[in-house]
Amino acid sequence: MRITTRKLLDRAFTLCAYFAVALMTLFLLFVLLPIFGKGAGAYLFTGTVEHRRMLLDQFNRGDAEQFSAEWADVQQARRPIYAAVAAFEKELPGLPAARRKELKASYKEIRVGLGVLLGSEPGKPLPALTRGLYGQTRWDRAQEKVSNILYEETWDYSGGAGKRVLVPRQPLFEGTALAPIFPLLQNNLRDLLHPRFTFYPGFLIDKSIDAHFFGGIGAEVMGTLYLALGAMLIAVPLGIIAAIYFQEYATEGAVLSFLRSCVNTLAGVPSVVFGLFGLAFFINTLHVSPGKSVLAGALTLALLVLPTVIRSSEEAIAAVPRAYKEGALALGAGQWHTILTVILPAALPGILTGTVISMGRAAGETAPIIFTAAVSVGRMIQPSELLTQPTPTLSWNLYNICTEHQAVEEIRHVQYGMAATLVVIVLVLNLTAILLRARVARNLKG
């Protein structure tokens, strides 16, 4: 091979390596940007009057006086619509049968659409589900919903694959009492809903209302925190003790290498198998709780993170300079005394780093808690129920509301909000760990 070709190959190889690193970084952005971008939309969005009504009714939040003035305005704007509907109801029986038949299906869809857009009509009996009570709380959703009223959705199969076609309904209702609502909805939607830029921090702490149609993810956030903290409460003492044993007491030999390979194997067990074990052992054999519970989940998660805690604690203890230990021993301190007063305090930041990373892992895991701790529909759990009750969690409920929810498309913003919240919690924990580690490295350097 000539030297020019070798140089070319060398350059190409370097480029290739850069490309791989760039690809990795780009993919991280590709994953995080939509989650963060759209997830922020759960907290910051253009909210309608319905959102403020919901907050006032359900969470008693907001200025009641100001709201009632606004609500009066909105009612004023909505009155012509309800009047037109009532007039059309009266007119309908008098129309010729053929015309009636033509209008009926479309009219039904319009009624449903109005309920979805504006909520239940004042003075009418209350709907069975809360989702029927309030209209669209978000302006972006409201604009989508209004098009369901204004247009009929049909599918054109002439080109083979189906194509969505929107047919305006207005011509159909020309000449009836219902006709005035179309221009009203088209042009005066702002008056009907009063969209306004809204910051909704309550999303993080509010309970969900009617299967996440309204409200926030407070129950899930609390469940995740309880589980992660519980797991750390169990795993950290165990992990530190094991690390002390491995580093300070154990002597090389068959027993030690056996224990070490046990810990290594534990690190390689698939997470879903931890879930099976938690179900078979903690719940079906030990009966730590009558069914799924936060306790069983925390025990299972503790086992999952144990190898990480042990390994990072060991590294932290091993990084303590020998001189510290020898100094303490030379001053006449016993081994226990040395460990408790010299080695552990010096290793603490390092141990903390591992703990924080493990906590992030425990907060994000889903598979181990499916059979041991998580429920899809549940209320916010009280601290007194931790030992007996299951809880909703961010991870499991994110899965649940984007696959098994009855209206997956309607609550996309909640899904993104939940995903973003979970990722932020985990990444903040990891960033803390990274910063902690940087400090440890600086301190050790002196």
Place this chain on the structure above:
Amino acid sequence: MNTGEHIILSAGEKTRRRIFGLVGRSFLFAVTSVAALAVLAIIFFIARDALPFFHEKGVAAFFFSKAWYPAQSPPQFGAAAIFAGSLLVTAAAVVLVVPPGVCAALCMSDILPFNVRQVLKPVIEMLAAIPSVAYGFFALVVLAPLLQNAGGRVLSVAWWVLALPMLALGSVVAADLLSSQRLSETSYRLVRGLLTFLFLALSLVLIVQTGNRLGALQISSGVNALNAAIILGVMALPTIVSVSEDALQAAGRELREGSYALGATRAETLVKVVVPAAISGIFSAILLGVMRALGETMVVWMASGNAAQIPKPWYNLLQPVRTLTATIAGDMGEADQMTGSAHYHVLFAMGLSLLIFSFFCNLAGEWIVARQRKRLRGG
């Protein structure tokens, strides 16, 4: 008070201290054993609930039958298609991720300056830290619609970006290799130019044809083996990069300097000297990646489509598949937790299979590392 009394211990004090130390030591040992032996408890309890299934239904049907109808009566529990799904998705993820992973590791260990490396480490840690359910959500909500609506175009763009530079480079190198055999300078140039042109034209035809074929591809469902494999690959990437990077770093400076001294370029040094020296570390990195991909649950559950079938042909990644982990998570679900039903036990049988596989992967990894250590120590 005389302090000397405290330095010289009485006999009673000495025994007390010794007993105290012994008790403390046994306490530490006991706690450590509990932590370590947990893995044995896991194996025991998974096996205990798995064995009734093998007793009742036999082993052959489980491993070799493709009929997975757990809800029928009588139920059929043939898991061959599910095993195949797990293998297919894992293998595809590893094939997708090993080349960029090892390249990235080489870049981080030998090419990038120290400062950039310090910035990239957190990027890798973040990739590793993102919860699997968030990856699954991304796969389901962003990647699946993208594949379904524009899958062909995405694939063909990816093909162009990868294949064009690779094949162009390949043509130049191949032409040089073929023409540099015992030729004078002028004829070398002529022959090389002609060959390069020929190879370039050939590869261009190949690229355009394959690109067009990929571009015309219609993907009927965005949730399929490819989607799951891409995300699993990304999830295995941090493990593969950081473990291989450690192995590459451990190969040592002398080795590299020796190679440079002999006149090798950086690429030659890396490919012919450093990578072979670190190959066992890279293998164990890949093993860890395989374990991560095989044991991952949420992503495959959300992104792979969950159809218990072997794709036709078997390498068709665009069809939905079902994996062991997703079956365990999905079928155990919220309803079926009654001890005793065959459906309950078959899921433990799958868990046991996963456990045994990861156990052997672990053993293999430890064996590779131990062998390497011995070889390094032996010189």
